[in-house]
Amino acid sequence: MEWTSVTDLREKYLSFFESKGHLRLPSFSLVPHGDKSLLLINAGMAPLKKYFTGEEEPPRHRVTTCQKCMRMLDIDSVGITARHGTFFEMLGNFSFGDYFKNEAIPWAWEFLTDVLKMPADLLYPSVYEKDDEAFDIWNKVIGIPAERITRLGKEDNFWEHGSGPCGPCSEIYFDRGEKYGCGKPDCRPGCDCDRFMEVWNNVFTQFNGDGKGNYTELAKKNIDTGMGLERLACVMQGVDNMFEIDSIRKILDHVVALSGKKYGEEHKNDVSIRVITDHIRGTVFLISDGVLPSNEGRGYVLRRLMRRAVSHGKRLGIDGPFLTALCDTVIDENKAGYPELGEKRDYIKKIISLEEERFNSTIDAGLSKLGDVIDETLKAGGTAVSGAEAFKLYDTFGFPLDMTREIAAGRGLSVDEEEFASLMKAQKERARAARGNISGWSSETLSALDNIPKTVFEGYTGTSSEAKVLAILVDGEEAGSVSEGDCTLILDKTPFYGEMGGQVGDSGAIAGEKCSLTVEDTKIRDGVVLHVCTLDDGTVSVGDVVTAAIDADRRAAIKRNHSACHLLQAALRRVLGDHVEQAGSYVDENRVRFDFTHFEGMKESEIRQVENLVNEEILRGLGVETEECSVEEAEKKGAMALFGEKYGSVVRVVEMGDFSMELCGGTHVDNTSKIGLFKILSESSVAAGVRRIEGTTGLGVLRMIDERDGLIADCAKALKAQNPHDVAVRAAGLQEELSAAKKTVEQLNAKLAGGRVDSLLASAKTVGAVRLIAEDLGDMGMDAARSLGDAIRDRGDDVVAVFAIHSGDKLNFTAVCGKDAVAAGAHAGNLLREVSAVTGGRGGGRPDSATSGGRDITKIGDALSAAEDVLKSMLK
Ligand code: ATP
Ligand code: MG
Numbered sequence: 001m002e003w004t005s006v007t008d009l010r011e012k013y014l015s016f017f018e019s020k021g022h023l024r025l026p027s028f029s030l031v032p033h034g035d036k037s038l039l040l041i042n043a044g045m046a047p048l049k050k051y052f053t054g055e056e057e058p059p060r061h062r063v064t065t066c067q068k069c070m071r072m073l074d075i076d077s078v079g080i081t082a083r084h085g086t087f088f089e090m091l092g093n094f095s096f097g098d099y100f101k102n103e104a105i106p107w108a109w110e111f112l113t114d115v116l117k118m119p120a121d122l123l124y125p126s127v128y129e130k131d132d133e134a135f136d137i138w139n140k141v142i143g144i145p146a147e148r149i150t151r152l153g154k155e156d157n158f159w160e161h162g163s164g165p166c167g168p169c170s171e172i173y174f175d176r177g178e179k180y181g182c183g184k185p186d187c188r189p190g191c192d193c194d195r196f197m198e199v200w201n202n203v204f205t206q207f208n209g210d211g212k213g214n215y216t217e218l219a220k221k222n223i224d225t226g227m228g229l230e231r232l233a234c235v236m237q238g239v240d241n242m243f244e245i246d247s248i249r250k251i252l253d254h255v256v257a258l259s260g261k262k263y264g265e266e267h268k269n270d271v272s273i274r275v276i277t278d279h280i281r282g283t284v285f286l287i288s289d290g291v292l293p294s295n296e297g298r299g300y301v302l303r304r305l306m307r308r309a310v311s312h313g314k315r316l317g318i319d320g321p322f323l324t325a326l327c328d329t330v331i332d333e334n335k336a337g338y339p340e341l342g343e344k345r346d347y348i349k350k351i352i353s354l355e356e357e358r359f360n361s362t363i364d365a366g367l368s369k370l371g372d373v374i375d376e377t378l379k380a381g382g383t384a385v386s387g388a389e390a391f392k393l394y395d396t397f398g399f400p401l402d403m404t405r406e407i408a409a410g411r412g413l414s415v416d417e418e419e420f421a422s423l424m425k426a427q428k429e430r431a432r433a434a435r436g437n438i439s440g441w442s443s444e445t446l447s448a449l450d451n452i453p454k455t456v457f458e459g460y461t462g463t464s465s466e467a468k469v470l471a472i473l474v475d476g477e478e479a480g481s482v483s484e485g486d487c488t489l490i491l492d493k494t495p496f497y498g499e500m501g502g503q504v505g506d507s508g509a510i511a512g513e514k515c516s517l518t519v520e521d522t523k524i525r526d527g528v529v530l531h532v533c534t535l536d537d538g539t540v541s542v543g544d545v546v547t548a549a550i551d552a553d554r555r556a557a558i559k560r561n562h563s564a565c566h567l568l569q570a571a572l573r574r575v576l577g578d579h580v581e582q583a584g585s586y587v588d589e590n591r592v593r594f595d596f597t598h599f600e601g602m603k604e605s606e607i608r609q610v611e612n613l614v615n616e617e618i619l620r621g622l623g624v625e626t627e628e629c630s631v632e633e634a635e636k637k638g639a640m641a642l643f644g645e646k647y648g649s650v651v652r653v654v655e656m657g658d659f660s661m662e663l664c665g666g667t668h669v670d671n672t673s674k675i676g677l678f679k680i681l682s683e684s685s686v687a688a689g690v691r692r693i694e695g696t697t698g699l700g701v702l703r704m705i706d707e708r709d710g711l712i713a714d715c716a717k718a719l720k721a722q723n724p725h726d727v728a729v730r731a732a733g734l735q736e737e738l739s740a741a742k743k744t745v746e747q748l749n750a751k752l753a754g755g756r757v758d759s760l761l762a763s764a765k766t767v768g769a770v771r772l773i774a775e776d777l778g779d780m781g782m783d784a785a786r787s788l789g790d791a792i793r794d795r796g797d798d799v800v801a802v803f804a805i806h807s808g809d810k811l812n813f814t815a816v817c818g819k820d821a822v823a824a825g826a827h828a829g830n831l832l833r834e835v836s837a838v839t840g841g842r843g844g845g846r847p848d849s850a851t852s853g854g855r856d857i858t859k860i861g862d863a864l865s866a867a868e869d870v871l872k873s874m875l876k
Contacts, residue, residue, distance in 0.1 A: 001117050006233045006247040007336065009116075010066050010091065013227070016111050017064035017093045020103075025059075027068045027089075027338075030289045031298065034636065039298055040070040040286075044092030045203075045224040051096045052165060052205065052222050061098035066091050066229065068285055068338075072301055075308075079274035082180070082194040082234065082241035086305065087282035089229040097220030104202050104223045105137045108172060112200075116236065122175045124189045124196060126150040128157040128168030134204070138170070150189045159203045163211035165218060172200040174235045199235060200227040243274045247333055252277045254329045259316040272312040279309035280323055284330040287348045288341050290579055292597055292689070293355045304400055306355055310363060311403050321360055324353040347579055350599035354688045359398060366397030370404060374411050384408075387419020394420075395427070454527030456493035459506070460626070460667060464549035467491035469512075469542050473530075481541035489517070489531040489540065495550050496531055498524025502585035503562055503666040505532075508550035515540040519548075555667065557589035560675045560697040563624060563656070563668045564614065565592045567678070568693065570660035571613040572596060575606055583690045587666075591681070591696045598691045602683050611695075614678045621673035622657030629653060634663055677701045746781045753780065753788035760792060764799065767868055768875045770821040771799050774864040779807035782814070782851070789816040789849070800826050802835060802867045804860045811839060811854035813863070822847045825876040834870045838863035
């Protein structure tokens with residue numbers, strides 16, 4: 001058995017199975033595609049499920065992959081056992097109704113013993129206790145003695161998931177020797193300790209189970225195998241655990257370096273070091289596959305990994321953020337196999353640093369709070385941290401429950417998780433109630449709506465409907481009829497779109513034989529459309545037949561903005577990359593507002609590129625097709641849907657040519673050319689990692705142009721330009737005139753200053769052997785002040801002059817010393833340094849002449865009076 005690198009092992013495996021007729025496929029994303037039953041891919045077979053069930057035809061009936069996997073179920077073993085990571089790579093060879101046990105077992109053996117030259121006597125197969133077929137292949141075909149083949153029960157060696165295809169497994173264990181053993185007399189393959197390390201698992205999908213223990217043979221049998229790449233490397237490289245293999249060791253070493261601890265000295269520290277090593281790997285790969293930290297679903301998995309890593313960092317005494325630094329090492333160590341990591345480096349780092357910064361700012365406070373809570377609990381003789389405290393930590397410090405649980409356990413306490421769960425539930429209910437609240441309506445009223453049938457929406461095709469009034473609400477109470485004021489109508493059908501999915505509600509009119517109403521706004525709750533009205537005339541009663549007509553011009557403008565919003569999203573993904581996900585949107589008749597995930601402000605050139613792209617697609621006049629279909633069909637087509645969003649079993653797919661496809665219930669133009677034109681008005685930040693674009697379309701663009709024209713006309717008028725095109729030339733001309741005029745003023749000031757020489761000399765005060773002039777010259781200008789200084793010095797060799805010059809809040813000083821004054825010890829530069837310091841400024845210069853800057857103009861008087869003392873201290 002020869003030391004082999006992870007890269008070589010991966011390649012050897014995949015090419016071995018290629019030589020056995022398998023098609024090599026690249027790793028699928030960690031985010032499952034079209035499989036709502038799974039949060040993250042956890043095995044090589046997971047992304048291939050549809051080939052196993054026969055739902056889809058595979059590209060070949062033999063496939064081999066190296067698949068990125070995440071197993072959060074193993075998180076508590078990470079760092080403690082030698083063989084568990086939350087993130088790992090799984091090698092696999094798969095047969096979809098093609099070969100079966102007779103090939104799978106000998107090939108596995110051939111690969112391990114022939115290709116990798118593993119010593120046969122250290123390998124131990126296991127089979128399902130009732131699978132004599134597999135037992136015989138190991139025993140008779142391969143020649144493994146019966147006593148070295150372990151028969152394991154259903155729990156270990158029968159793969160089953162509810163009803164459906166299932167079957168026995170056969171694992172292969174490697175004996176790492178007694179030093180890794182638990183020492184128990186019954187230690188054997190299948191034991192939880194790290195001596196017999198399970199490296200490979202072959203699943204023989206042989207039966208169809210009905211979920212009640214009855215099995216029938218499948219006509220088409222499958223092979224699904226999984227071998228942990230890191231575990232294999234661990235064995236081949238003879239290292240203690242999977243974090244010490246060549247591809248991970250550098251990351252571990254980097255953690256060690258950051259911690260300042262020694263690896264292998266103290267068990268507790270080693271565990272933390274391995275946990276961080278594991279979690280930063282998972283973090284980097286998840287972000288690269290488009291997951292962003294959040295409080296739900298995959299986003300929470302990511303957040304949990306990062307927060308757990310940070311908390312282990314704290315235990316090691318690492319101060320401040322460190323995950324971003326580790327990220328580079330993870331990328332460098334893996335980019336050969338996963339080039340997308342290198343390409344997304346900046347993005348990944350940005351997301352990590354934002355999350356880490358955010359968490360770091362609260363974790364210390366949280367940790368010390370938790371410390372206090374634990375102290376108090378122990379003092380009071382308690383055995384558990386209360387659910388209320390744990391919830392408070394979660395709610396205010398973002399402390400995940402499992403972190404509280406771990407830290408509490410470290411000091412011998414449990415956590416009242418039942419109470420925690422009930423508080424969490426209550427909070428979720430509060431949030432739901434707040435969302436469902438329509439202003440001023442009690443939840444009782446809203447639940448009264450439960451008995452009203454869903455409104456038939458006719459507004460995708462029409463702008464008016466004949467309808468019957470099903471219910472009337474006034475101030476949240478049901479009413480039979482209304483003769484004045486505001487009310488809310490519910491009809492059996494309507495063309496009014498209730499505000500939903502970021503599209504504003506319609507406005508318009510409802511009229512019957514005996515009534516006319518203005519519809520101010522439209523809402524929707526559980527499929528019931530609520531027309532928020534003002535009664536203009538007559539009486540409206542339940543049972544009335546009315547005509548409901550939307551404001552069609554307003555709706556047309558809303559449609560243009562909504563359709564542009566879809567084009568915008570597609571354009572952003574093309575220009576900025578696939579990490580762009582919708583984070584919120586709002587469209588009304590005036591504008592489009594679209595929030596999306598992106599880690600930095602867009603460059604001016606990117607904004608132009610996006611705007612151009614959208615307009616090109618508008619001008620191409622793409623047909624807009626809408627189709628109702630099942631979620632599965634929509635996903636098959638590749639429609640963009642946000643994970644975790646709630647869709648009914650029937651969804652609406654909106655397609656704009658080949659450019660955009662989204663799930664959307666909103667109303668749209670039937671051809672992109674009807675959008676007219678799209679203009680981006682602004683690009684800004686809404687939250688860390690989330691940007692916002694606001695834009696407008698159609699007549700909105702015209703309005704914007706009108707506004708700008710108005711602005712230019714106003715400028716032209718103010719600048720007295722005959723023609724708006726002359727505005728720039730006029731403005732430049734005025735600038736020139738202004739600076740010429742300023743120069744003249746300064747020259748005049750200088751002349752005036754000349755006239756002041758005599759009066760200033762007359763005001764000079766004798767200080768020792770010299771005469772001092774200290775004067776505030778106001779806004780005279782620096783040049784004029786300097787020439788005034790020169791003129792004074794020419795008239796008296798024993799004179800020292802200090803001037804303050806200021807305009808607005810800008811302040812300067814200048815000083816001169818005649819040559820006799822210099823000889824007597826005066827120094828203009830040193831003098832000014834101290835004088836300007838009085839105002840908070842600084843500066844200096846030569847003995848005979850200097851200038852400096854000042855700051856606080858209210859201190860000019862103090863500064864000038866300080867000049868005398870400073871000068872005195874200089875004189876010999
Ligand atoms: P164990 O009992 O050791 O946790 P398992 O039975 O969960 O393993 P399988 O579900 O059969 O493992 O997965 C197939 C292969 O994937 C395993 O043989 C092993 O090599 C690898 N593997 C499973 N879980 C992990 C993990 N958490 N970290 C690294 N490799 C793993
Ligand atoms: Mg396991």
